[in-house]
Amino acid sequence: MNKQGKILIVDDELGVRESLKFILKDKYDIFPFDSGKEVISSFSPGAYDLALLDIKMPEMTGIELLKRLKNLDPEIIVIMVTGHGTLETAQAAINLGASGYVSKPFDRHELEKMIEENIQKKKRREEERLKLVSLEEAKKQLDSEVRKAYSATLESLIIAVNAKDSYTSSHSQEVAMLATWILEASGEMRNSGEEKAILRYVASLHDIGKIGIKENILKKPGSLNSQEWEEIKRHPIIGAEILGPIDFLRGYICIVRNHHERFDGTGYPDGLKGEKIPFYARVVSIADAFHAMCSDRPYRKSLLKERALEILKQEKGKQFDPALVDIAVKALEDSDLYL
Ligand SMILES: [Fe+2]
Known part of the structure; x- marks a missing residue:
């Protein structure tokens, strides 16, 4: 089955990484990491469609990682994973560019729905962007054809004057x-x-x-x-x-x-x-x-x-x-x- 996207999971708890992987692996390619530092050191824009970030992590918090990822790849979708007592922070994350949050323990269907909707939205945005690029290319091509036709018209007129x-x-x-x-x-x-x-x-x-x-x-x-x-x-x-x-x-x-x-x-x-x-x-x-x-x-x-x-x-x-x-x-x- 063709996978529908690439999902980055960053959580310092192995259990959480494993359960997220288990839920999502059939539909998506999964890339689990246990720290933000490790992600940043190997990150390249476009490498992932969506990131699931735990908020409370040692070294680099999920909020810090969110800022860094959005900075490196403004198109990446980020969903925060909140534990007990981090709900307020998760809401603040929305203001920093996160697309949503899910609370532990996960409601499997809610999680799948949120991911699917966001990935589809991203795909539509990408399709629109590509359409726009190809329209612009077509316009450029047309402009250059029109310019060539103009020049040819003028050259013909010049020849007509010269013949006279x-x-x-x-x-x-x-x-x-x-x-x-x-x-x-x-x-x-x-x-x-x-x-x-x-x-x-x-x-x-x-x-x-x-x-x-x-x-x-x-x-x-x-x-x-x-x-x-x-x-x-x-x-x-x-x-x-x-x-x-x-x-x-x-x-x-x-x-x-x-x-x-x-x-x-x-x-x-x-x-x-x-x-x-x-x-x-x-x-x-x-x-x-x-x-x-x-x-x-x-x-x-x-x-x-x-x-x-x-x-x-x-x-x-x-x-x-x-x-x-x-x-x-x-x-x-x-x-x-x-x-
Ligand atoms: Fe004249």
Whole structure:
């Protein structure tokens, strides 16, 4: 017959140990000891389901042993065994974590019932704990699958942008790199690794709306007429619409929608002013403009880094957030990027 649990018996009287063993041995594995000291020296958490402790013992009392056992293994069930004159102490033991007490001489059925109920309760607790652990594992697994799916979605979008326009492709990656770099220099990069990764993805998708702009306008070598310009100006809105349904990007889509806002409020599409422009969008706006100035475009050659930095400074408070320009310019001046 499968035993239902492991029971520790600690009593200095051999007769008591033997009678408890006799009553319980068919259902449980029994581990009798005659002193608490001996138990503690070989104890390991989880070794027993339940302990029956005599209260009056030489060297270490049952109460002291109860405290030590609960300290070493909070899950162990302790039932005190009381003799004549120790009933009050047994009640005090309940306050110290004992689950109950039985009085000598034992009522066999009462003892068996108390042990069985407590062991079943412990088993149910353990089952609940295991269920919770496996639920948490399943949730972790699901989260990691979802994260993988998110990353794959974003990678696909990046490929879609790249397929449309090779300039946009390399420009987007550079802007994402520069934006995270400026954020780090600003000391505002306090996000978790995952948030950083999302930021970088979204920054690299800031021009995704260009997917919806006619190619002949996107690649036009000369300057744009007003109608074409109005068409180009739709790309932040188109981009925000493309990313809109992706739930986990909520909170970051402002980067796409507002990267062409100007600090003085004359930008597009929403004409936001100053700090009304989301912080990440203000950062990406600087990264975007700086990288565009340092690249060859269909309508002009690239500017020297020095000149591009000059323009950033001139545009403080006009196109760009002045405090962020100071941070970006200092960081760029100190680095050998774009030399
Ligand atoms: Fe743009």
